[in-house]
Amino acid sequence: MRVLPPSRRAIVSTTVSALDQMIHKLSGRSALTGEDKEAILSLPHTIRSYHAATYVVREGEPPPNHCSFIRSGFAVRQKITAQGARQIMSLHLVGDFIDLEHLFLNIADHNVQALTELEVVAIDRRALESLVLARPNIARALWIDALVDASIYREWVTNVGRRAAPARIAHVLCEVALRMQAAGVSTNGGFELPLTQEQLADAVGLTPVHVNRTLKALVADGILHRDKRYISFTDWNRTKEVADFNALYLHLEQAKPA
Amino acid sequence: MRVLPPSRRAIVSTTVSALDQMIHKLSGRSALTGEDKEAILSLPHTIRSYHAATYVVREGEPPPNHCSFIRSGFAVRQKITAQGARQIMSLHLVGDFIDLEHLFLNIADHNVQALTELEVVAIDRRALESLVLARPNIARALWIDALVDASIYREWVTNVGRRAAPARIAHVLCEVALRMQAAGVSTNGGFELPLTQEQLADAVGLTPVHVNRTLKALVADGILHRDKRYISFTDWNRTKEVADFNALYLHLEQAKPA
DNA sequence: CGGGCCCTTGAGGTAGCTCAATCCCAGTGG
DNA sequence: CCACTGGGATTGAGCTACCTCAAGGGCCCG
The missing domain is CATH 2.60.120.10 (Jelly Rolls)
Structure with missing residues (x-):
């Protein structure tokens, strides 16, 4: 469920x-x-x-x-x-x-x-x-909240503008994983992606068909596991590398009081 | 000069x-x-x-x-x-x-x-x-300033993620034209684009070569005039259409006091 | 007049797209 | 309990927008 x-x-x-x-x-x-x-x-x-x-x-x-x-x-x-x-x-x-x-x-x-x-x-x-x-x-x-949102948009411009399909998709998955953990919605074992492949495609600027194939390739390369929409990563460092992911832009540390 | x-x-x-x-x-x-x-x-x-x-x-x-x-x-x-x-x-x-x-x-x-x-x-x-x-x-x-910036990022995600090269480039040109006018940096006759084609490419997520060819095509189609980096539009409505440009996201009206 | 940017252009390659089946599965009604 | 249905997910086959590599060409500036 x-x-x-x-x-x-x-x-x-x-x-x-x-x-x-x-x-x-x-x-x-x-x-x-x-x-x-x-x-x-x-x-x-x-x-x-x-x-x-x-x-x-x-x-x-x-x-x-x-x-x-x-x-x-x-x-x-x-x-x-x-x-x-x-x-x-x-x-x-x-x-x-x-x-x-x-x-x-x-x-x-x-x-x-x-x-x-x-x-x-x-x-x-x-x-x-x-x-x-x-x-x-x-x-x-609230300022911080708004500024972090803006930072995420900037990263997405970069993601969609300059990364190849595998990195692009992996990048969004990394972000979701971290944010869900930070919000206490998932453990670090994995998470339930709340997106259909079509929606994921719309998030990364690709076609659903291509998202499907790329996901398969990521699984084949051992970058991630997938059971329906439940996603988990084998090796976080490797995934981050493939995704060109640097959590800096999420400003999670900023969550500490000033 | x-x-x-x-x-x-x-x-x-x-x-x-x-x-x-x-x-x-x-x-x-x-x-x-x-x-x-x-x-x-x-x-x-x-x-x-x-x-x-x-x-x-x-x-x-x-x-x-x-x-x-x-x-x-x-x-x-x-x-x-x-x-x-x-x-x-x-x-x-x-x-x-x-x-x-x-x-x-x-x-x-x-x-x-x-x-x-x-x-x-x-x-x-x-x-x-x-x-x-x-x-x-x-x-x-300052809030408004920050929120408008965020709105522009959102539009850029869309631009880079979902528009074909001609629209993508034209869209950025439309934005620059309007913002320069609003800031009093240019008249509505045209404007000096402060970007090399390589930088424009980096703004729209394309290759400099492709930007060059697409610009040429836009000129050939009568969408815009170009003299070095000086850009002007023949028919603003037509350009907006090609660019899929809707100025709403710039919130220029917001420039009026509340 | 020689560099050093940019801008242009040609030629060929490929990542990602389109179109179109097919499959899977949860839910629904019988 | 089973056939039926509809929304995803998958897969195949062929195509094209955009990329890469590489060679000029123009112009400003020292």
């Missing part, structure tokens, strides 16, 4: 404050005072669920009156070309904010789509904005 | 406060009070010059004690792959901050390199940080 059935998750969500998750995430980025935490806990918010494949944000739309972060499930940011090609430009998992840009930009420039069943905590935008503008620690934490 | 000789620029820089430029840029993004402006004007800063091709920021380095924005000239962000391929992930011109990430991240994840003779205003990092954390209007303006 790869994805928890909706019911298993739904039970928890209403009792434990969803905002504790936010406090946990942010305090990993900047030390928060008791007041900061109280301020966060009193943020007006609701919990929203989306089915897999649903659009959470649509390109061209004005910002809704809330900003969301993921409580459970996976989402992607993507755009669709005039010729109908889709490009995924980032993956998001538990604890990630998926539309911080709505805080200050007045129109959505890309789509955000649920990859699996998805639960988000939707925080009142005005309230979050004043928190950010009034509380330095919270501001710093 | 394509690039102003260093002397022509150097004369001005010491007399007019360099920070006026910053005020001008930021007040385009968020209304600033008199106090905000005074606070900006009293920021400790120095002016630095770099020759073309010099590295301003190096991947892996800890942040310097200042953040810079461009006073004149052009710069790029880039990374170099293990196999030695370079990918440029953004272009920067007058008024752009080139290392806002140094404000909150503790290590540089990419290189910033001067493309032409470059002058930057280097602002004391601590001072800027406290300004950002203390002054909502300034914070908002």
